[in-house]
Amino acid sequence: MNSSNSDVKNNKDVNLIWKECLVYIKEQIPPLTYLTWFTPIIPLELTDSTIKVQVPSEFFIDWIEEKYRSVIDNAITNILGQKYNLVYVVLHNPEKEDYENIIAATEPQTKIQIKLDKPLPKHDTHINIRYTFENFIKGEGNQLARAAAVAISDNPGQTSFNPFFIYAGVGLGKTHLIHAIGNNIIKKFPDKKVIYLPSDLFTVQFVEAIQANKVNDFSSFYKGMDVLIIDDIHDLIGKEKTQDLFFHVFNTLHQSGKQIVLSSDKPPKDLKGLNERLISRFQWGLSADMQPPDFETRIAILRNKCQSIGMSLSKEIIEYIAYNITSNIRELEGCLIKLLADSSFNSRDINLELARKTVNEVATKKNLQISIDTITKAVCNYFEIAETKLREKNRRKEIALARQIAMYLSKELTNSSLKAIGLNFGGRDHSTVIHAHNLINKLIEKDYTIKSTIEKIKSLI
Numbered sequence: 001m002n003s004s005n006s007d008v009k010n011n012k013d014v015n016l017i018w019k020e021c022l023v024y025i026k027e028q029i030p031p032l033t034y035l036t037w038f039t040p041i042i043p044l045e046l047t048d049s050t051i052k053v054q055v056p057s058e059f060f061i062d063w064i065e066e067k068y069r070s071v072i073d074n075a076i077t078n079i080l081g082q083k084y085n086l087v088y089v090v091l092h093n094p095e096k097e098d099y100e101n102i103i104a105a106t107e108p109q110t111k112i113q114i115k116l117d118k119p120l121p122k123h124d125t126h127i128n129i130r131y132t133f134e135n136f137i138k139g140e141g142n143q144l145a146r147a148a149a150v151a152i153s154d155n156p157g158q159t160s161f162n163p164f165f166i167y168a169g170v171g172l173g174k175t176h177l178i179h180a181i182g183n184n185i186i187k188k189f190p191d192k193k194v195i196y197l198p199s200d201l202f203t204v205q206f207v208e209a210i211q212a213n214k215v216n217d218f219s220s221f222y223k224g225m226d227v228l229i230i231d232d233i234h235d236l237i238g239k240e241k242t243q244d245l246f247f248h249v250f251n252t253l254h255q256s257g258k259q260i261v262l263s264s265d266k267p268p269k270d271l272k273g274l275n276e277r278l279i280s281r282f283q284w285g286l287s288a289d290m291q292p293p294d295f296e297t298r299i300a301i302l303r304n305k306c307q308s309i310g311m312s313l314s315k316e317i318i319e320y321i322a323y324n325i326t327s328n329i330r331e332l333e334g335c336l337i338k339l340l341a342d343s344s345f346n347s348r349d350i351n352l353e354l355a356r357k358t359v360n361e362v363a364t365k366k367n368l369q370i371s372i373d374t375i376t377k378a379v380c381n382y383f384e385i386a387e388t389k390l391r392e393k394n395r396r397k398e399i400a401l402a403r404q405i406a407m408y409l410s411k412e413l414t415n416s417s418l419k420a421i422g423l424n425f426g427g428r429d430h431s432t433v434i435h436a437h438n439l440i441n442k443l444i445e446k447d448y449t450i451k452s453t454i455e456k457i458k459s460l461i
């Protein structure tokens with residue numbers, strides 16, 4: 001009774017308290033930094049030990065944790081007199097208002113009323129309203145995939161592109177394009193049940209359903225969709241039971257003319273370790289690949305992105321970036337955001353020199369092309385332990401150290417987000433990764449053996 005009363009009170013106060021924190025934070029950092037990293041944060045909930053905030057992307061979490069966590073902690077301790085945990089929620093799911101705004105922005109006046117009277121999707125679609133066809137830049141490398149995606153969203157389930165299977169390397173726009181399909185269908189056919197989810201979330205939900213004895217509910221939920229969009233289907237490799245269940249969901253949907261959209265890092269035939277019967281079904285519809293963008297497309301993407309984040313860069317700098325970052329659109333964007341961040345963090349102008357430095361940092365990581373998997377293997381090889389140990393809860397000293405080194409190297413040598421790194425080491429959260437990274441950093445400075453251990457492991461990678 002008592003605690004629920006205080007929860008209600010706390011929830012009411014979270015906005016107020018966050019505002020006070022912001023006043024404090026604003027004094028500690030440059031104005032542009034504040035604008036870039038703090039105005040987009042939305043406070044959600046305050047409990048006895050936790051403040052929950054919403055941020056626009058996982059990149060935000062990484063950046064805030066790395067650069068501003070101590071500023072935030074200080075602010076909170078100052079205002080509330082004690083430390084609180086910070087929990088981030090990434091916005092994936094449109095608020096009603098956002099949805100209305102989007103419709104209002106894209107539809108002629110007369111239609112708005114009609115659309116708004118229709119019910120909004122009742123389940124969580126997981127569709128990110130930011131990924132649309134309008135902001136997906138056309139280029140030679142994505143022409144077919146994009147055209148097919150548009151055709152599907154005009155006529156879900158009714159074209160021969162079923163399933164629609166998109167494959168491409170990382171950062172080339174798979175997730176963006178399949179969300180765009182979802183967004184367009186929701187806009188055109190508000191009554192259709194659309195759902196997006198990454199396949200590892202599908203797996204997690206399935207495992208939870210097994211534990212809760214609700215497999216039937218789980219499978220009938222998905223069998224009831226009109227449009228099922230599953231991202232990174234290659235993540236089902238090795239997950240036999242999930243594959244079996246997905247097979248049945250797939251069949252039911254396909255037989256009743258419902259649209260299935262899948263993305264993967266490889267074409268169906270190369271998905272070694274995936275059940276043959278799934279592979280053959282994936283080939284029933286249309287498989288389309290996406291290639292890295294050419295120079296002109298890279299320029300167009302950079303211009304578009306600059307415009308959307310309100311950043312102005314000279315032609316020279318845009319061309320410099322487009323010339324040097326060639327194989328990954330996420331890196332192109334990452335480079336822009338890093339430039340903006342570096343310039344605001346250090347109160348510096350964005351000039352060619354800063355661009356050069358930023359491109360080099362982004363490009364070095366890229367050229368190494370190292371995966372968390374490779375790092376895990378090298379670390380386990382060195383310490384002579386089984387890879388599974390790094391994913392277990394095991395706190396034995398050597399195992400914990402090996403795990404921390406693996407997290408450290410993953411953060412140093414790959415472009416993976418803290419969240420992705422944590423997930424790869426037994427579902428640990430981003431703060432554990434940050435902690436491991438800081439710890440190893442300190443050890444490297446102090447302890448020569450650790451330093452040489454890390455060097456040896458690097459040479460194994």
Ligand code: ADP
Binds near residue numbers: 131135172174175301
């Ligand atoms: P993938 O899922 O293939 O790894 P994403 O869809 O996450 O790649 O794309 C990475 C980033 O690049 C996203 O922010 C996305 O919006 C952007 N992006 C990818 N392709 C395009 C494009 N053709 N036009 C504009 N932005 C793009």
Ligand code: MG
Binds near residue numbers: 174232
């Ligand atoms: Mg993706």
